[in-house]
Amino acid sequence: MKNLLILGAGSAGTMMANHLSKKMSLKSWNITIVDQFDKHYYQPGFLFLPFDVYKEQDVYRERTDYLPDNVNYVQKAIDIIKPEINQVVLADGTILKYDLLIIATGSQIAPGEVEGMQGSEWYKSVFDFYTFEGSRNLRDKLRGWKGGDMVIHITEMPIKCPVAPLEFAFLADWYFHEKGIRDKVNIYYVTPLDGAFTKPVASSKLGHLLEEKGINIVPDFAIAKVDNENKKIVSWDDKEVAFDLLVTIPTNMGDDVIAKSGMGDDLNFVPTNKHTLQSSNFENVFVIGDATNVPASKAGSVAHFQAEVLTDNILRYIEGEPLKEDFDGHANCFVETGYGKAMLIDFNYTTQPVPGNFPFAGVGPMKLLKENKVNHWGKLGFRWVYWNMLMKGYSIPFITAQMQKAGKELEEEKLETV
């Protein structure tokens, strides 16, 4: 028997376990998946929890409910990967040997990377919403908050779900309006980039939204430290933004085990071929989801499209066939804009988000890069799709792994060669 080992049973790892357990010969392959935590979080829900749109129990399930019965699940922490000798050592000393390894260990926040971020105000007036704990604590804070300066802040790119901070700003505007205290809240959006929208088409089509919603942009802000005593954030070039409530997106990094194993870049993301998803350094190691260094968005939809490509490539690798360079960076994301509306964006490595209809050209019913209510229902309905289709390894009808150009208003090809 040969061994296929999957590290991490989040969105990407769970999808791979479901795909491969159906498509590989289990007479000659054992599939094992390792994850130390018993709960599988629906991470898009962390955006809604602070605003009491979702309850706590809406955002998690038991991990084992979504893993197939014919896959071995090991609920233990991982100590180190030894790719030169095809072994993974678990925290209790157990050694797992593999013939094929899939790394799906995701990314996590690293607030310790910025001076003072995890200081005396952490979870008092400084919050993240990228963890269950942070999102829940922020909800409790918002329930009693009477208003003041709310600063929504991005430390540095890349981050998981790059639109989430913007969605948070839009939902906050709506939430405070509904509570009747919008006039007592100033919302600031502080970013290291040169604006909230950084792609030319999105920037020209959507720039007006921020002004309409009274959200103040502070661009080009590279944070040096959080000053807990005076409640302000300070940039490297000595700019300051004062806050009563700081909602920050800390540096995002790959798992510590990647660093310990010497397999990552500066941010512990694993160097990976951006079209085949094979690791750059070890031919029997493949990487999927947030754990890779590929220049795609770190998002569940990306992991879903990658899972379809990677499943094919794993089967091809086993048969000794050349890998297909089929992953094009495709991402498909809803963007909540508040007041019961949302946008949809669909893009890849070379095509920026543009207006159009989705998934059917000329029909929709979803609108690309434009607000409407159908998109919002799509976002809320997506939770059902996540648990009942994506995690179980089913494709969504009419939505392909590769981005489709039909239905998009593309002016001309603008390719960046890098």
Place this chain on the structure above:
Amino acid sequence: MEAVIANRPVEVNEQGYLLDMNQWDKEIARGIALEEGIELTDRHFEVLNYLRKEQESGTALSIRRVGKSGVVDIKEFYALFPEGPLKKASRIAGIPKPASCI
């Protein structure tokens, strides 16, 4: 779109960033830097070469990580490329502007 930098035609986007980092050389860099009001020294080129190498290896860039690189500290990075050093240095290095997905 096409632009002429250092008397050579190159492909750039709306914000003047090269579309193909292989069209870059020192003369192009000097030409773009002039538009940004910067006269390039050897020290600038050490930083630009580092940024290009990181871009080629697929590493995402940020000011904090440039500062930890050992090539240049953050204070000097700001001194070399004042006001928004990463986006300016990226443009002069012929690599894409640091951006989000939207």
